[in-house]
Amino acid sequence: MDQDSIKSDLLKSSIKWNFNPPSASHMGGIWERMIRTVRKTLTSLLHDFNERLDDESFRTLMCEVEAIVNSRPLTTVSDSPDDLCPLTPNHLLQMKTSVSVPPPGQFQKNDVYMRKRWRRIQYLANVFWSRWRKEYLVSLQQRQKWTIPKRNIQVDDIVLIMDDSLPRLQWPMARVKSVEPDQKGFVRSAVLKTQTGELRRPISKLIMLLSSKS
Template identity: 65%
Template sequence: MGGAWERMVRSVRKVLAPMLCEFGDRIEDESFRTLMCEVEEIINSRPLTTPSSDPRDLTPLSPNHLLKMKSNVYVAPPGQFQRDDMYMRQRWRRIQYLANVFWTRWKKEYLLSLQERQKWNTPQRNLMINDIVLVKDDNLHRSCWSMGRVISVEADKDGFVRSVQIKTLNSELRRPVTKLVLLVPSEK
């Protein structure tokens, strides 16, 4: 019935509505179309899974891979965009600032939707070795996602995993489980 894409539409509307209330008077038709293309790029850059079962392959498979039939080749626009750009005459700076605002707000909401937290009435699954996780990182550029594979876990005295060591494309990191989102569980 289209529930998956309807949820994506709802998440986009939930972020765009307050943005347009705040900045709608500064956007004309052409700028809005450009902003929607940037929003489309952001939404379709989200990682779905890994393309292979090779433990060393940590490149994410995204909807853009399927739509464009090539790997993600998104290049971030040059420069730093700030709130003052909304009042400049250069429309592209305005749109890039709005795209960055959308990215920040949507990423938080999307990651929260992947990581549901409920009351501790029922036991939840701990992270395990070979789980694929998304790393919550506020310093990443727009449409960039940090994905890693859990290589070791550290449990507390009660047996709950509190932090893990992960292998990303470029490095090994130690992160608390609150900064990670389980994307693909291991097959154990």
């Protein structure tokens, strides 16, 4: 490729690429961490089911993976206490406010061995969602040794609720309405306001997304 010609054409649109030096993926920071979680999950998935994918099926699966990864919440759309709609990369990429929903139906492991490639891809997409979501949420929820005091969850914090029973592309977000500390003052559970009502959950099932003081 003619690098100078490409650079000249991109500069006409005010686009300038800055590349990390070779063998310095750690300089990528957040996006390299995201690539690692996706690659780790895909490696495991393809190791188990690669013989069931042709080129077209693989491209379709990667589109589903892209939709899943870009559905993750970044922050709230507005500062209104009653607005709990998350802002996701899909909103910025597609310029749409509606949330994509997975196709209806129950997809099982037996679908991988059927001739209907669509059902096969939907099952594999569900497997990726289940595995990657756990990997991604763990990266947000730091659990170092409890030798240093950490900030308690506080009222008006925005949190993600861990719920393994939800279908893919669903990220339940809530605002902390009240907290329930123990005798030592450490918050152990919280009452949450969601889009559909109120819930009470332990902090082990909550992941801080946006601090009330940020």
